Amino acid sequence: MKWIFIPDKVILPMEDLISNIRQALKDGVDENTQKNSQRFFKEKINSYGVKVPVVQKIAKEFFSYLKAKSKAEIFTLCEALWQSGYMEESFIACEWSYKLKKEFEPDDLLTFERWINSYVSNWASCDTFCNHTVGSFIEQYPESVNKLKSWAVSDNRWMKRAAAVSLIIPARKGLFLNEIFSIADTLLHDKDDLVQKGYGWMLKAASQAHEKEVFKYVISKKTTMPRTALRYAIEKIPKELKTIAMAK
Numbered sequence: 001m002k003w004i005f006i007p008d009k010v011i012l013p014m015e016d017l018i019s020n021i022r023q024a025l026k027d028g029v030d031e032n033t034q035k036n037s038q039r040f041f042k043e044k045i046n047s048y049g050v051k052v053p054v055v056q057k058i059a060k061e062f063f064s065y066l067k068a069k070s071k072a073e074i075f076t077l078c079e080a081l082w083q084s085g086y087m088e089e090s091f092i093a094c095e096w097s098y099k100l101k102k103e104f105e106p107d108d109l110l111t112f113e114r115w116i117n118s119y120v121s122n123w124a125s126c127d128t129f130c131n132h133t134v135g136s137f138i139e140q141y142p143e144s145v146n147k148l149k150s151w152a153v154s155d156n157r158w159m160k161r162a163a164a165v166s167l168i169i170p171a172r173k174g175l176f177l178n179e180i181f182s183i184a185d186t187l188l189h190d191k192d193d194l195v196q197k198g199y200g201w202m203l204k205a206a207s208q209a210h211e212k213e214v215f216k217y218v219i220s221k222k223t224t225m226p227r228t229a230l231r232y233a234i235e236k237i238p239k240e241l242k243t244i245a246m247a248k
Helices: 014-027 031-040 052-066 071-083 087-099 108-119 123-140 142-151 157-165 168-172 177-187 193-207 211-221 227-233 239-246
Strands: none
Touching (some): 014 052, 052 087, 108 123, 108 157, 123 157, 123 168, 142 177, 157 193, 193 211, 211 227
């Protein structure tokens, strides 16, 4: 791995902090990662070509500069990272927003919604942000889960995927089953395979705590549910039930 430039722990203006992060990412480029990143995505991505563990290290190191910053100031830095369009910078923004989970307030969902709608441009950034930051927010403010239902009818494919993947971790805990089925109903016939995989993954996560209910739901929808979503949804259920669900 290349040496990563991490400046001394001093108070830096926001623009200098961002430029130092970008230098650290450039110093952390891995040629093989850079060459192969695009093959995991159908959509065009902007990527430095830095391995995820290295990005996480950079995020952690630079977060130590932010102890004196307010949540609003850190969110401003996160937005600047999102705006770059680079996947690794979005990952750092995701790490930082999640680290502030104990400071979340109800209105923060409006910020998160805007970031998804304006800046998310690939499944990796979508899932990293929604699994952790948004998922944690929904658990803290369970009444906000209904907002995800409006995301599910968006014209933006990433908003639709976000509606589902924001519930992955809560679903594993057995939470929000009725809302999960409602969102799955809304997305059921969506033709976008990344949306299908998103809600299929959500159903799979829900099956870990509600196997019978999810199996019953899948069986009731199997004649019209896209096979991509169906395969994702039943991945964790027992083989004999999986055979029934896949039978035409």
